[in-house]
Amino acid sequence: MIKNNVETTIEGNKVLYKRYFDVSRELLFEVWSMPEHLAEWWGPDGFTLTTKRMDFTNGGFWEFIMHGPDGHDYKNKIQFTNIKEPHYIYYKHLGDGEGDSDVHFESKIIFEESGEGTSLIMEQIFPSKEELERVNEKYGAIEGAKQHIGNLGKYLEKFK
Incomplete structure (x- = not known):
């Protein structure tokens, strides 16, 4: 499936963009x-972002708040598990970092040289297929990730 120039594949508990x-x-x-x-x-x-703290190292944490267009704030905490510049960034999404969130998954962000540019490969791995389905139904996770990558594309236009 391709939307917003994002090719998406779902296999079991994984989504690949x-x-x-x-x-x-x-x-x-x-x-x-x-x-x-x-x-x-x-x-x-429609979301905006406030970073509370970011330690971009293997084992480091990024705590941030996503401000929704509906006025709701979504606290998030990520732990970077493996970073190799400029090849990849692996991390675990730990919910809101306060033990109150029900969304946990791992992400692999891979940057592959491709011709004159770069192919981005983003893999989200959930604990189970059922958990992926639940998070997608409750939060629109797959569509949100496509928009996320689309917003990255819009931002990168500033560098051309």
Whole structure:
């Protein structure tokens, strides 16, 4: 399935998103790793972002709040598990970081050189197929991720 130039594949408890960007791998990695860039594009349509703290190292944490267009704030906490610049960023989404969130998954963000640009491969891995289905039904996770990647694309237009 392709929407917003995002190819999406669902297999069991995993969702794979792929999109080509006409920018260097180094730039694409940078906009995924620096709070000042993330504030400009992170999240689905209509969301804004506030980073509380970010330690972009293996084992480091990123705590942030996604401000929804409905006025609701969504606290998030991520732990980076494996970073290799400019090749990939792996992390665990730990919910809201306060033990009150019901959304936990792992993500692999891979940056592959492709011709003059870079292919982004984003894999989300949920504890089970049922959990993926529940999170998608409750939060619109798959559509939100497509919009997330679409907003990244819009932001990258500023660098051309």
